[in-house]
Amino acid sequence: MIDMLEFWRQSLPQLLTGYRLSLLVTGASLFLGIPLGLLLALSLQTRSTWLKLPSLSVVEIGRGASILVLLQFVYFGMPSVGLTFSSFASVTIAFTWCTAAYTSEIIRAGLESVPQGQREAGEALGMTRLDILRIVILPQGLPVSVPALLGFSILMLQASSLAFVVALPELMSKAQLIGSNTFRYMPLFTLTAILYAAVCIPATIVVGFLERRLSRHF
Amino acid sequence: MPEDDALMHILPSQTSSGSQRVMVEVAGLCKDFGAHRVLDNIHLTVDPGEVIAIIGPSGSGKSTLLRCINLLERPSAGAIRVGDVEIDAFRKITRRELLAFRRPIGMVFQSFNLFPHLSVLRNVSIAQERVLKRSREEADAVSRQLLERVGLGSKADQYPARCSGGQQQRIAIARALALEPELMLFDEPTSALDPELGLEVLNVMQELATAGMTMIVVTHEMHFAESVSNRVIIMADGKIIEEGPSVQVMRSPHSERAKQFLGAVLNR
Amino acid sequence: MMATILSGVTWTIALSLTALAIGIILGGVLCAMRTSGVALLDFAATVLILAFRSVPPIVWLFLIYFGIGSGIVQVSPFQAAAIGLGLITGANMAEIFRGSLKAIHPGQGEAARALSMPPVWRMVDVIIPQLMRISLPSVVSYGIGLLKDTAIASTIGVPEIAFKASHVSQVTFRGLESFAFAGALYILLSVPIALASREIDQRLRARVAK
Numbered sequence: 216m217i218d219m220l221e222f223w224r225q226s227l228p229q230l231l232t233g234y235r236l237s238l239l240v241t242g243a244s245l246f247l248g249i250p251l252g253l254l255l256a257l258s259l260q261t262r263s264t265w266l267k268l269p270s271l272s273v274v275e276i277g278r279g280a281s282i283l284v285l286l287q288f289v290y291f292g293m294p295s296v297g298l299t300f301s302s303f304a305s306v307t308i309a310f311t312w313c314t315a316a317y318t319s320e321i322i323r324a325g326l327e328s329v330p331q332g333q334r335e336a337g338e339a340l341g342m343t344r345l346d347i348l349r350i351v352i353l354p355q356g357l358p359v360s361v362p363a364l365l366g367f368s369i370l371m372l373q374a375s376s377l378a379f380v381v382a383l384p385e386l387m388s389k390a391q392l393i394g395s396n397t398f399r400y401m402p403l404f405t406l407t408a409i410l411y412a413a414v415c416i417p418a419t420i421v422v423g424f425l426e427r428r429l430s431r432h433f
Numbered sequence: 434m435p436e437d438d439a440l441m442h443i444l445p446s447q448t449s450s451g452s453q454r455v456m457v458e459v460a461g462l463c464k465d466f467g468a469h470r471v472l473d474n475i476h477l478t479v480d481p482g483e484v485i486a487i488i489g490p491s492g493s494g495k496s497t498l499l500r501c502i503n504l505l506e507r508p509s510a511g512a513i514r515v516g517d518v519e520i521d522a523f524r525k526i527t528r529r530e531l532l533a534f535r536r537p538i539g540m541v542f543q544s545f546n547l548f549p550h551l552s553v554l555r556n557v558s559i560a561q562e563r564v565l566k567r568s569r570e571e572a573d574a575v576s577r578q579l580l581e582r583v584g585l586g587s588k589a590d591q592y593p594a595r596c597s598g599g600q601q602q603r604i605a606i607a608r609a610l611a612l613e614p615e616l617m618l619f620d621e622p623t624s625a626l627d628p629e630l631g632l633e634v635l636n637v638m639q640e641l642a643t644a645g646m647t648m649i650v651v652t653h654e655m656h657f658a659e660s661v662s663n664r665v666i667i668m669a670d671g672k673i674i675e676e677g678p679s680v681q682v683m684r685s686p687h688s689e690r691a692k693q694f695l696g697a698v699l700n701r
Numbered sequence: 702m703m704a705t706i707l708s709g710v711t712w713t714i715a716l717s718l719t720a721l722a723i724g725i726i727l728g729g730v731l732c733a734m735r736t737s738g739v740a741l742l743d744f745a746a747t748v749l750i751l752a753f754r755s756v757p758p759i760v761w762l763f764l765i766y767f768g769i770g771s772g773i774v775q776v777s778p779f780q781a782a783a784i785g786l787g788l789i790t791g792a793n794m795a796e797i798f799r800g801s802l803k804a805i806h807p808g809q810g811e812a813a814r815a816l817s818m819p820p821v822w823r824m825v826d827v828i829i830p831q832l833m834r835i836s837l838p839s840v841v842s843y844g845i846g847l848l849k850d851t852a853i854a855s856t857i858g859v860p861e862i863a864f865k866a867s868h869v870s871q872v873t874f875r876g877l878e879s880f881a882f883a884g885a886l887y888i889l890l891s892v893p894i895a896l897a898s899r900e901i902d903q904r905l906r907a908r909v910a911k
Contacts (some may be wrong), residue, residue, distance in 0.1 A: 279891060280884030281852035284863055288884060291867075291876035335505055336546035340560035340612065341535045344528070350559060354550045373757035380856065387759060400767035408756040408764060415755035 219402045226393050226403065233389030234410055236303075237375045240385065243307050245368055248314025255319035256326060257348075270319075277316025283377050285309045290381040302383040310371060317367055318360075325360030326352055362425040369418050373411060386410060456481045456616055456647050457502065462511035462522075464497055464671075471497045473671040475511070479616075484648045486658035486679065489668035490694055495651045496543075498668070499620050502649065503538045504531060516615055536564075539609030543621040545601040547593040547608070553580065554589040557608045564612060572611075579607040583637050599630030603637050610641075617641065619650040635661075655698055659683040667691045702869050706882055709865035710890070716782055716851045716861060721844050723787025728794020735799055746795065753792035759853050761785035766857045782854035786847065793843060801836035802828075834905045841898035845891040852887070862886055 255274055258266040277285070290305035300308060329352050337347035379388040390407040394400050457479035464472035471494045479485055487495045500506040502513060508522040518534045520526060526534075547556050557576035561567045567575070580586050583603040585596075593601055602622055609617060619638065623631035635654060639661050642648060652658060658665050658679060665682040667675040675682055675691040686692050734746035753761075766781035776784075805828060813823040855864035866883035870876040 275888070276884065279849075279888035281849035281863060281887050283852040283855070284866065284880050284884045284887065287863070287867065287870070287876070288880035291870050292880045293877065295875065295877045330544075330546075332542060332544050332546040333548065336540075336542065336548070338505060339503055339535065339538070339540035339542075340608070341532055341564045342560060343532065343563070346563045350563070351548055355548075369755075376757040376759045377853065379759075387757070390760075391763075394763075394767065400763070401769070404760060404764040404768050408760050411757055411760060412752065412755040416751055419751060419755060 222397075222399060222402055223406050226406065229389050229393060230386060230407065230410060233384055233386040236383065237372065237378075237385040237387075238414075240303060240306050240310065240378060240383065241368070241372045241375045244310035244314050244371060247307070248311040249318050249364065251311065251315035252318030253322050255315055256322040259319065259323065260326070273312070274316045274319050277312045278320070282309065282313045282374055283380065285313060286377060286381060302378070302381040305381055306375070306378045306383050310374065313374075314367070314371060318364060321363045321367060322357070322360050324363075325358075326356035328359045329355045359429065362422050362429060365418065365425065366422045369415050369422070372414065376411070454481075455479065456483070456516065457649070458512075458514040459498075459502065460512050462498070462501060462513065463509045464494070464501055464506060465509045471671050472501065472508075475671075475673060477666070477673070479647060479649060481615075481647055482645045483664060484642045484646075484662045485650065485664050485666060486662035487649065487651045487666045487668060488653070488655070488658055488694075488698075489674075493668040494671040495668045496620050499618050499649060499651050503535050503540055503618060505540075536612075537615040538618060539612060539614030539616070540618045541602070541605050541609055541620065541622050543624050545593075545598070545605045545625075547601055547605055549593055551592075552589070553585070553591050553593060553596065553604055556593065556604060557611050560608065561611050575611055576607070579610055580604070583607050584633070597630055598626045599633040602626065602630075602634045606634070606637055606641075614646075616647045616649070619648065619652070621651050621653065624653055653698075655683065655695075667694060669694065702873060702875065702879065703882060705869050706862060706865045706879065706886065709860060709862040710886065712779075712859055712861035712864075713848065713851050713890070716779065716786070716854055716859060717844065717848045719779075719783040720786035720790050720851070721847060723783060724790025724794045724847075725840070727787065727791025728798055731791060731795035732798040732802070735795060736802060750792040750795055753788045758786060758789055758850060759856060761788060762853060762857050778854065778858040781857060782851070782859050786850060786854075790843070790847060794840070797836050797839045797843065798832060801832050801839070804835050805831050834909070837905070838898060838902050841894060845894055848891055848894075849887050852883075 255270045258270045259274070261267065280288075286306060286309040289300060289309045290302065293300060293305075333351050333355065334347055337351045342350070375385055376387040378385050379391055382388065384392075386407060390403055394403050397403070455478045457477065459475055459477040462472055462475040462477075463470065473494075475498060477498075487498065489495050497506055501508050502515070504513075504520065504526070507526075510522050512519060512521045514520070515534065516537045518530070518536075520530070520534055547553075548559070551559060554573060554576050557579060558569065558572040561572035561575060562569060565572075577586060577589060580589055583606055585600055585603055585607070588596055588600060588604070593604065596604065606617075606622075622638070623634050626634065631654070635657055638648070638650070638657070642661050648662075650657070650662065660679075662679050664677065665675075665679045666673055667682065667686070669690050674688050675686050682691075683695065686695055731746045731750055734742040735750075737743060762782055762785040765785050766776060766778060769776065809827055809831065810823065813827045818826065851859075851861055852863035854861055855867060858864065862883050866879045870879040873879070
C-alpha cells in the first residue's frame with residue numbers, strides 16, 4: 216500500500232504535465248468547435264441548399280465516423296495529399312470537427328425550444344431576420360443548450376485520451392509511457408482514472424444541477 | 434380563377450385622395466393548408482379610424498385572416514393593401530417589401546409573446562431602436578410614457594414573468610404602439626386571461642378605439658364586439674357570412690348560420 | 702485493402718452487441734437500485750454510475766486489459782473491451798431507463814397496485830413492457846454511438862474495423878483511403894440501424910396511439 220502511494224507520488228508530476236496538455240487540447244477544440252457548431256446549426260435552418268448540403272455532410276461525417284478514425288484520418292491520412300499536421304494540430308482539427316458536428320445538434324435543439332410566437336412577435340414588430348436571431352432567438356435558445364454543451368465538453372475531455380494514438384504527450388500517453396517502463400499497470404491506470412474522474416465527477420454534478428434548474432424555469 | 438383576376442384590376446383604388454382613402458383593402462384572399470381551404474375568397478375594406486370585430490366559431494379562419502393581413506401567414510391567392518403598400522399573393526415578396534408592408538401594422542397576440550429575457554422597458558424599447566433607429570434614451574422615454582398610458586409605469590424595470598397576464602397583454606399593446614402603427618391587429622387578446630384581467634385589457638383597447646386608432650380585433654368578447662367596434666364580421670368555414678354595423682349584426686343577423694352562432698354564444 | 706478492413710466488421714458488431722447486452726443487464730440492475738427507495742442501494746448505484754461515466758473508455762480498457770488482465774486473471778482483448786464498454790454502457794443505460802421510468806404515468810403503477818398485482822408481476826406485466834417501448838429510441842441511438850466507440854478496442858488489439866484500417870495503413874502507406882473507408886463503414890453500418898429503429902418505434906407508437 217505504502218509502496219503504491221510512493222509509486223503514485225513519483226509518477227504524479229509527469230501525469231499532471233500530460234493532463235495540462237489534455238485540458239489544453241480539449242479547450243482548444245471546444246473553443247473552435249462550439250462557434251462552428253452554432254454556424255452549422257444556423258445554416259441547417261436556412262432554405263438555401265448551397266449552405267445546407269455541405270453543412271449536413273460536415274455534421275453527418277463528424278457524428279457518423281468514429282472520432283478515433285477521424286483523428287487517424289487527419290494524422291495518418293492527410294499527409295498522402297501533402298497536408299502534414301503535428302499531433303497537436305491533428306487532434307485539434309479532428310476534435311473541432313467532432314465538436315462542431317455534435318454541438319450543432321445540441322444548439323439546434325436549444326434554438327428550436329424557443330416558442331414560435333417569439334419569432335412571430337419579432338416579425339410583427341418589423342425586426343429584420345438578423346435582429347430577431349440576435350435579440351430574440353439566441354438569448355433564449357443558447358442558455359437552454361448550456362447543460363448539454365457542458366455534458367458534451369466532459370465527453371471531449373475523456374475523448375482526449377485517444378490522442379495517445381498520434382503520440383500527443385497528454386495524460387494517457389504519459390501513463391502508457393510510465394507503464395511500459397515499470398509494468399505497474401494496475402496502480403498506474405487507477406491513478407489515471409482518478410485524475411480523469413476528479414474533473415469529470417464534479418462537472419457531471421454541475422451539469423445535473425444546471426439541468427434541474429433549467430427544467431424548473433420552463 | 435378568373436374571378437380573382439378581375440379583382441386584381443379593381444384593387445389599386447388610389448383614386449380617392451389623402452386622408453379619405455381606405456386603410457386596409459383585402460381582395461379575393463384565399464389560404465390553403467394542404468388540401469384544406471382555411472380562407473375562401475375574403476373581401477374586406479377598413480376605413481381609417483374604424484374598429485372592426487371579427488367573431489365566429491373556432492376554426493372559422495378568423496385568426497388566419499388576421500395573420501394574413503400582416504403576412505405572418507402567406508396568402509395562397511388574392512391581394513392585400515395596407516396604407517400605401519400592396520402585396521399580391523402571386524408575386525414573390527422580397528424581404529424589403531415585407532418589412533415595408535409590416536411597418537404600419539402593430540399586432541397583439543393571444544399569448545402576449547413578450548420577450549421573457551428582456552425587462553418590460555426593454556420589451557417596449559427594443560423594436561423602436563432597431564426599426565425606428567431611435568436612440569436608447571429616446572426609445573426609453575417613449576416606452577415609459579406608453580407604459581404610463583396603459584397603467585403600468587411602475588412595472589418598467591420588472592421582467593414579464595413577474596407580471597400578471599393582463600399586465601403582460603397591456604405591455605404587449607404598449608410595445609406595438611411604440612412603433613406608431615396606423616393599424617392595430619388584435620388576435621384574441623383576452624382569450625388567455627381570466628375575465629377580470631381581460632377587462633383591464635379591454636379598457637385599454639376601448640381607450641385606443643376612442644383615440645381614433647384603426648383596429649381589427651378577433652375576439653370572443655361579444656360585449657366588446659357590440660359596444661366598442663363600429664362594424665362586426667362573422668366568419669364561418671373560411672368565409673365571411675355576415676357583415677355590418679355592430680348593433681345590427683349582433684341583434685338581428687340575416688343568415689341562419691350567423692343566428693345559430695350568436696344564439697349559441699349569447700345564451701350561454 | 703477493402704476486404705481486409707471489411708473483415709473487421711464482424712468483430713465490431715460482435716463487440717457492440719456484447720457490450721450492449723452487458724450494459725442493458727447492468728443498467729437494469731443499477732436502475733432498480735436507484736429507484737428501489739433503499740437509501741444505501743440508491744447511493745451505491747449513484748456512485749457506481751458516476752464512476753463508470755467519469756473515466757474515459759480507453760482508461761477502463763487499459764485498466765482491465767493490462768491492469769487486471771496481466772495479474773490476477775487472464776483476459777482476452779475482446780473480453781476486456783466488452784467488459785469495459787459494458788460498464789460505461791450500463792451506467793448510461795441506467796440513466797436512460799430511469800428517465801423512461803419517469804415518463805410512465807404514475808397511475809400505471811397505482812392501477813396495478815389497486816388490482817393487487819404482486820410487485821414482481823407489476824414490473825413484468827405493466828412497467829417493463831412500457832419501459833422497453835419508451836426507452837427503445839434512446840437505447841438504439843446509444844447503441845449507434847457504442848458501435849463507433851468500439852473503435853477504441855483497436856488500441857488493445859481487438860481486430861475490428863479501426864484495427865484493420867490501422868494495420869492496412871501501416872502496411873500499404875495508404876492512410877487516407879484506409880481511414881476514409883473505415884469512417885464510411887461506421888456511417889454505413891449505423892444508417893440501417895437508425896432506420897430500423899425509427900420504423901420499429903413508429904410501429905410501437907401506432908399500436909398504442911389513439
